[in-house]
Amino acid sequence: MWDALRGPWPWYVGGPVIGLMVPVLLIAGNKQLGVSSALRAICAATVPGRVEFFRYDWRRAGLWNIALALGVVIGAAFAVSVLGTGTPDVAPSTRDALAAIGVSRMQGLLPAELFSWRGLLTPRGFVLMAGGGFLVGFGATYAGGCTSGHGVMGMATLQRASMIALVGIFAGGLLATFVLLPIVLRLP
Amino acid sequence: MTTTARPLGDRVAGNQEAGTPSAQTHAAGLIRYVIIGALLGIVLIKSEIVSWYRIQEMFRFQSFHMYGVLGSAMVTAMVSLRVVRWLNVRSLSGEAIVIPPKVVGKGYRYWIGGALFGIGWAFTGACPGPLFALVGSGATVFVAVAVAALAGTWTYGRFRSSLPH
Numbered sequence: 001m002w003d004a005l006r007g008p009w010p011w012y013v014g015g016p017v018i019g020l021m022v023p024v025l026l027i028a029g030n031k032q033l034g035v036s037s038a039l040r041a042i043c044a045a046t047v048p049g050r051v052e053f054f055r056y057d058w059r060r061a062g063l064w065n066i067a068l069a070l071g072v073v074i075g076a077a078f079a080v081s082v083l084g085t086g087t088p089d090v091a092p093s094t095r096d097a098l099a100a101i102g103v104s105r106m107q108g109l110l111p112a113e114l115f116s117w118r119g120l121l122t123p124r125g126f127v128l129m130a131g132g133g134f135l136v137g138f139g140a141t142y143a144g145g146c147t148s149g150h151g152v153m154g155m156a157t158l159q160r161a162s163m164i165a166l167v168g169i170f171a172g173g174l175l176a177t178f179v180l181l182p183i184v185l186r187l188p
Numbered sequence: 189m190t191t192t193a194r195p196l197g198d199r200v201a202g203n204q205e206a207g208t209p210s211a212q213t214h215a216a217g218l219i220r221y222v223i224i225g226a227l228l229g230i231v232l233i234k235s236e237i238v239s240w241y242r243i244q245e246m247f248r249f250q251s252f253h254m255y256g257v258l259g260s261a262m263v264t265a266m267v268s269l270r271v272v273r274w275l276n277v278r279s280l281s282g283e284a285i286v287i288p289p290k291v292v293g294k295g296y297r298y299w300i301g302g303a304l305f306g307i308g309w310a311f312t313g314a315c316p317g318p319l320f321a322l323v324g325s326g327a328t329v330f331v332a333v334a335v336a337a338l339a340g341t342w343t344y345g346r347f348r349s350s351l352p353h
Contacts, residue, residue, distance in 0.1 A: 011256030014235025019264025037314040053345035071225020076324030079233035111336030112241035132311025133333035137340030139305025161290035168302025176246040176310035
């Protein structure tokens with residue numbers, strides 16, 4: 001059992017556990033699963049400025065989002081330190097495709113050559129991390145949800161809005177993967 | 189948090205002295221979300237959903253892993269919501285469970301916002317859940333990515349009224 005928990009969890013374990021968070025959050029306090037709302041709540045709590053979007057009662061409506069996000073940070077730290085992580089068993093075709101665009105070393109959860117503090121100061125790293133991060137926050141809040149809010153919660157309740165969002169997310173992801181990423185990775 | 193004078197939306201079961209919500213009950217009400225979040229954080233790491241490589245695999249349609257995760261999460265959520273309806277389950281504070289529908293409107297926000305988010309997801313390999321998980325995992329540079337995401341969220345809020353929705 002312990003060994004099974006320490007190894008990578010297959011999709012048929014991870015997926016259902018995430019799915020169960022939907023009823024658990026509804027029962028816990030009528031909350032809808034979604035992580036991106038935490039970004040709005042953190043903005044409202046720290047630098048609301050004069051922006052109307054952030055001038056809502058975040059203590060009452062958004063503190064739970066921040067608590068959930070804090071839990072994710074803690075849970076991840078626990079998973080890494082107690083259960084451990086390895087290098088994902090990535091498909092050979094993906095290895096080849098990534099090697100062709102310059103990502104040949106595969107170790108750990110993500111390529112350290114792309115995601116590092118030193119890399120952040122290079123044009124390539126800045127576009128990937130600062131640019132990518134900006135788009136994650138801007139896009140998810142614009143769309144009113146991310147992979148959890150639209151992908152899981154919205155799809156489970158068959159929301160048309162979430163289906164549109166998911167198509168949009170994939171369109172953007174494919175454009176980035178096949179067109180933008182090869183260009184960005186050629187930057188110094 | 190200690191200055192909260194407002195009644196809580198969700199009270200802790202069995203601790204419902206009306207009109208006197210203390211900071212303590214508020215904290216006790218919030219701890220459950222920290223615990224649920226922690227479970228989410230563990231799954232995000234152990235199922236490798238936080239992995240940039242896995243996200244690349246997904247967008248290149250070269251592995252079933254991420255589709256299996258998302259698909260089985262959707263199905264589990266859908267089935268369990270049916271069960272919740274059938275059994276007429278209530279929330280811990282005794283309220284009926286409500287899921288407000290998302291307004292579709294013209295749908296621009298879902299197309300455009302979704303696509304921009306998708307680009308960011310492919311670049312960083314992290315959607316918001318994994319973003320927080322990676323910070324906890326010790327990949328400290330994701331603190332910078334998270335700050336960039338907050339800047340993105342803030343910028344959206346600032347220009348919200350002039351964007352098509």
